[in-house]
Structures are given as C-alpha cells and as structure tokens.
Amino acid sequence: MYCRKCKAKLDLNKTNLICDKCGYDNLLNAENLPLVTDAMAKTSPNYEPEYTCPKCGSHNIQIETNATIQSTPYSGINGLMGICCLGLPGLLCGLTGGQKITPREEKVCRDCGTRFI
Numbered sequence: 407m408y409c410r411k412c413k414a415k416l417d418l419n420k421t422n423l424i425c426d427k428c429g430y431d432n433l434l435n436a437e438n439l440p441l442v443t444d445a446m447a448k449t450s451p452n453y454e455p456e457y458t459c460p461k462c463g464s465h466n467i468q469i470e471t472n473a474t475i476q477s478t479p480y481s482g483i484n485g486l487m488g489i490c491c492l493g494l495p496g497l498l499c500g501l502t503g504g505q506k507i508t509p510r511e512e513k514v515c516r517d518c519g520t521r522f523i
Contacts, residue, residue, distance in 0.1 A: 407423070407432075409425040409427065409428060409430055409432060410430065410432050411425065411428050411430040412425060412427050412428040412430065414426070414427040414428070416432065457469075457513055459515035459517065459518060459520055459522070460520065460522055461515065461518055461520040462515060462517055462518045462520070464515055464516070464517040464518065466515065466516040466517050467513050467514070467515060467516070468513070468514045468516055469511060469512070469513055469514075470511075470512050470513075470514055471509055471510070471511050471512070472509070472510050472512055473507050473508065473509045473510065474507070474508045474510070475505055475506070475507050475508075476505065476506045476508070477505055477506075478505070478506065480500050480501060481500050481502065482500060483500075484499045484500045484501075484502050485497050485498075485499055485500025486500075487499060488500060510523075511523070
C-alpha cells in the first residue's frame with residue numbers, strides 16, 4: 407500500500423498507516439485523496455523498488471518459487487500407523503516412505519537473466 411499524498415510505500419506492520427516520509431495519516435484522511443496504484447507509485451520520486459538485479463541494476467524482477475522433493479527410505483510414522491491398523495504385518499506400511507518438500511524463492515532479472523536469492 408502506498409501513501410495517498412507522497413506515494414511512498416507504507417509500513418503495513420503499523421496499525422495507524424501514517425506515512426514515514428510526509429506524515430500524512432492515510433486512515434483519517436482517506437476520503438480526500440484517491441487510492442494509489444502500483445503504476446501511479448512507480449511514477450513518484452519517492453518510489454523504491456523492492457528488488458534490484460545485482461548484475462545490471464535493473465528493477466524488472468520476476469519471482470519464481472521452486473521446490474525440491476527428497477524421498478525418505480522408511481517412514482516410522484507410517485510403520486506405526488500400519489501396526490495400529492493391521493498388526494505386525496503393518497510394519498510394511500513404513501516402506502511407503504515419506505517426502506520432504508523444501509520450497510525456495512528465487513528472483514530472476516528479466517533484462518539480463520541473472521538468478522539470485
């Protein structure tokens with residue numbers, strides 16, 4: 407969210423939404439000025455982009471989320487559940503294993519193709 411007066415990015419962790427740059431209260435004076443869109447904020451001199459390419463300095467950044475999946479050979483939890491349901495042969499249910507999914511966010515510069523975290 408951006409300030410309605412100076413178009414600077416607001417800190418959404420604050421409850422009052424008072425702009426740090428100009429001091430404008432965006433909650434009390436909401437009817438006086440229109441909402442600021444991303445396109446409007448980019449034309450403002452107070453605009454600060456979130457990410458910058460470390461190689462070329464571009465602000466044209468795309469965020470990709472990749473996940474790595476690691477399989478485990480034996481799952482003790484599945485084996486215990488199998489014992490509860492099927493008795494001793496239920497230990498074989500642990501062979502179904504489990505999966506550990508690790509998400510990773512990666513930024514990609516659309517101008518030069520550099521990938522960074």
